[in-house]
Structure formats: C-alpha cells, structure tokens
Amino acid sequence: MGIKFSAGRLEKSSPCWWGFFYLEGGILMSQYTFYIDETGDTGLNKIRSGVKERGASPFLVLGGCLIPNSRKKELSVLLSKVKTEVGKDELHCSDLSHIRTAKYARMVRDQARIKLFGFVSHKSTMGDYRKSIEGKGQDQRYYNKCVSYFLERLGNFMLENKIPSECVDIVFEKRDNHDYDKLRNYISKIKRTPLDVRLGFYLAPIDPQRISALGKHDDELLSFADLTAFSVAAAINSSAANFGVPEQRYLRELKKLFFADEETETVGEFGFKVFKRHSVDFDCDTHDFVEKWHTDGVEPDLHKVQLL
Secondary structure (H helix, E strand, O other): OOOEEEOOEEEOOOHHHHOOEEEEOOEEEEOEEEEEEEEEOOOOOOEOOOOOOOOEOOEEEEEEEEEEHHHHHHHHHHHHHHHHHHOOOOOOHHHOOHHHHHHHHHHHHHHOOOEEEEEEEEHHHOOHHHHHOOOOOHHHHHHHHHHHHHHHHHHHHHHHOOOOHHHEEEEEEOOOOOOHHHHHHHHHHHHHOOOOHHHHHHHOOOOHHHEEEEOOOOOOOHHHHHHHHHHHHHHHOOOOOOOOOOOOHHHHHHHHHEOOOOOOOOOEOOOEEEOOHHHOOOOHHHHHHHHOOOOOOOOOOHHHHHHO
C-alpha cells in the first residue's frame, strides 16, 4: 500500500496512512469497515411529486462511512461524548432536533478520522429502467442497483489508495425483508459481466462475500452511516416537514470528511454522487448547493486510476 519504513518509523506515501497496518508479504496493510445506511425509501408505485403530496419519497439516499478498524474504540468513545453533549441515550438523526444534529455533525467533523461517501438516486431519472424491473421485488432490484453505483465510489477510493479487497468489510444497517444473498449475487454478476468498462473497473476491488447486514443496535458505529445518509437527504429534500426548505448545514459541517479529488479537493463525483444530477429538477437553492460540490471537468479518471 505504499507505506515505507524509515529509521523504524512509518512514513506516509499514501492517503490511507491513517489506518492500522499489518505485515503480509513484506507489505503493510490496513483493515477497514465500510458502514452503509439509507434515507428515503425504495417505493416506486406512487411517488411524491410535491411538498404537500403523499406517497413514496422522490429519492433514495445511501450514506457510507469507511472506518479503520484500529479506530473503532476511539470512535465509540466519541459517540459516547456526543450522547452526553446532546443529552440523548441513542443517536438516530431522525429523532434528534436540528441543533442536536448540528452539534453531532460538528463533533464528528472535528474529532473523527473517517472517510464519508454519499449517493443520491432521484426516482424521476429512472427512465426505462423503472419499467424493466416492474413487478414483485422491484424495490429490492432498485435498491441493489443503487448500491452497485454507490459501491463504485468506495471501489474508486480503494483503487486510488491501493487497498486490497480482503481489507474491507462492508456492513449495511439491516433492512426488513431485504435479501442480502441476492445483493451479493447481483454485485458478483456485475463484476463478471459489467455493462460498461467503468462499472466493472470500479467494482473490481469490492468483494461481495464481505457484505453483511446488522441491526442498528448490533454495531453502534452504524451511527456514522446514519448521520451521513441523513445529512445528504436533509440537504436535498423538500417536504412538508421542512416547509419546502432543505437543511444543508449538516452536510456542510461534514464536507471535509468526504472522499475528494486529491488535487482539487472536489467532492462531487468522488465521495458524493448524484445519479444523473443534470436531469434532477432541484429547486434553485438546492441546485446551486449541489453544484458547488462539483468542479467542471473534474471527475474520476479511469485511465489515471489504472496507472496508479
């Protein structure tokens, strides 16, 4: 992974130097866990199109947090500190007030050495794909499709930082009635027969057999994925609950923790992916906010990563 010894010390020659290293074949490796949670829903039959309308959420958001296993204890301590600060026994963002969530995000920003990822699928951009998955199980097929695009972003980070497949476990917050065997099989199928070079390349380091799912109370570090997904959703969601005004503060607080282009520090298309974002009809303020996370002409370069 590009880590060198010098006078008995580890020298940084790769952005993932912040992990914990073990010796394998003379190369020091790091072990990580990638936690994933979602906000929104997978309903496709009756989608809410206006702030005051009822129906399924117009989007599905996935939030992820890559954590070096060596830091799990200190991050658990941080979560305990946050609970004390905000006066709550549990940290589930949908149950926290605005100011408590803002404090939570600020403490994570300042004290957590982690890497964040976010993905947004707006259902209005599904096009013909929606018809192709109609019928029983369409919600799971849609979810698995979104996961494949989301895991590309993790795969991109792993390739850039030379993190092997066997060094990353992927843990979802368990969804009721979701078939994770089908998810694993779906990711395996894409890896074997990708529809395009990009998808196959960025999913290459993802090991489907390292995918698992736990209940929200089974691993408290899932809280970081919940915070990420909630913050992304809050920044783009216009609903009756927020009077049609998305709340972007939490995501602004967390921005520096997202995977970004090393040269320009651009997060959009790297750690933050809005699928077909130019086709999404955001309100003006949300559109401007999302675009500020992007830089024209800056996006993951397949050929550049291949040369690393």
